[in-house]
Amino acid sequence: MRRLPPLLLVIALLFNPVIAAAQTQSGDFYRGKTIRLMIGAAPGGGFSAYALLLSTYLSRHIPGAPPVVIEHMPGGGGINSINYMANAAPLDGTVMAVAIPNFFVTPHIEPNAVRFDASKFHFIGRMSDFSRVLVAWHTSGVKDIDDLKGREITLAATARRSTTTAGPMLMNEILGTKLKIVLGYTGTGPTMIAMESGEVGATTVALSTLSSLHPAWLRENKVRVLAGMDFAHVPIEGVPRVRDLISDAKQRALWDFVALSAEFGTALVMAPGVPVERVEILRAAFDAMVKSEEFIVEAKRRALDLSPKTGAELAALYMEHGSPPPDIKAAVARIMGASE
Numbered sequence: 001m002r003r004l005p006p007l008l009l010v011i012a013l014l015f016n017p018v019i020a021a022a023q024t025q026s027g028d029f030y031r032g033k034t035i036r037l038m039i040g041a042a043p044g045g046g047f048s049a050y051a052l053l054l055s056t057y058l059s060r061h062i063p064g065a066p067p068v069v070i071e072h073m074p075g076g077g078g079i080n081s082i083n084y085m086a087n088a089a090p091l092d093g094t095v096m097a098v099a100i101p102n103f104f105v106t107p108h109i110e111p112n113a114v115r116f117d118a119s120k121f122h123f124i125g126r127m128s129d130f131s132r133v134l135v136a137w138h139t140s141g142v143k144d145i146d147d148l149k150g151r152e153i154t155l156a157a158t159a160r161r162s163t164t165t166a167g168p169m170l171m172n173e174i175l176g177t178k179l180k181i182v183l184g185y186t187g188t189g190p191t192m193i194a195m196e197s198g199e200v201g202a203t204t205v206a207l208s209t210l211s212s213l214h215p216a217w218l219r220e221n222k223v224r225v226l227a228g229m230d231f232a233h234v235p236i237e238g239v240p241r242v243r244d245l246i247s248d249a250k251q252r253a254l255w256d257f258v259a260l261s262a263e264f265g266t267a268l269v270m271a272p273g274v275p276v277e278r279v280e281i282l283r284a285a286f287d288a289m290v291k292s293e294e295f296i297v298e299a300k301r302r303a304l305d306l307s308p309k310t311g312a313e314l315a316a317l318y319m320e321h322g323s324p325p326p327d328i329k330a331a332v333a334r335i336m337g338a339s340e
Contacts, residue, residue, distance in 0.1 A: 031064030040078030044189020046209030077162030086116035093278030101261035123314035131232035140201035230262035
């Protein structure tokens, strides 16, 4: 400073606080902070498994290495956690959430149930898609979709407006199945316990979750995988996708609206109002994490599938498909008993 000409010295002194503030807003902001990761489901399920993996490795790629702590806030099929993040949580970049599928569906079919605008959220990235399958416990006697048309079977779901309910309800409407939907299960963990105990006979679950948390069930045929609920083809011979069983184009469009959320999978989001530069810091950290060898090796060890997308890719996907036509929204809302 002392060697600068007088005029430049004055300019440097005037702008020094601005430079310091900019540094604090970018690389130095997360030093000494803690990042909270909200999950709108109970512990013990697939979202928890991926969140635990992320919480171990993400901080290593963020300047300042802030710890990432997981907070479960079940309720409303995952909507409670998003409502909280958008309306009560700090908007400084220290809170993010796993966008459980209802984030993409509920705002369209029951806007009064949400207090956020999904189109304004920031996407950080996804570790994997979250393609779900319909499964039945081996003692239920159900072997395929046709069996579901002949007799009633209980199916565990979370909330009335959740995608765990929407898919089975659409199957009843379109395919004529007789799934009796039992609500109130707060996540995969409680659902799996209920199915194993005989409390319910079926449920929907991410195949990656089933493979990771209960591989013996698949090996020993304790669960029967009946159909794929989303766009991904099920890597089990003879197991169809539900959308391929729907011949009517309009009905398939209804199905695809609900199924699309699986493409976002384990997407991480931040609320509107978070400074863009902090969103970009976390996007860069996320991208570095999913490319790191240690992360990939650990995901494989935990039997967690990886099919990452960047925050920019998710944002583009949402821009293209995130706002279905009014007639599709109205039809799904009618089937689910929701009102606009």
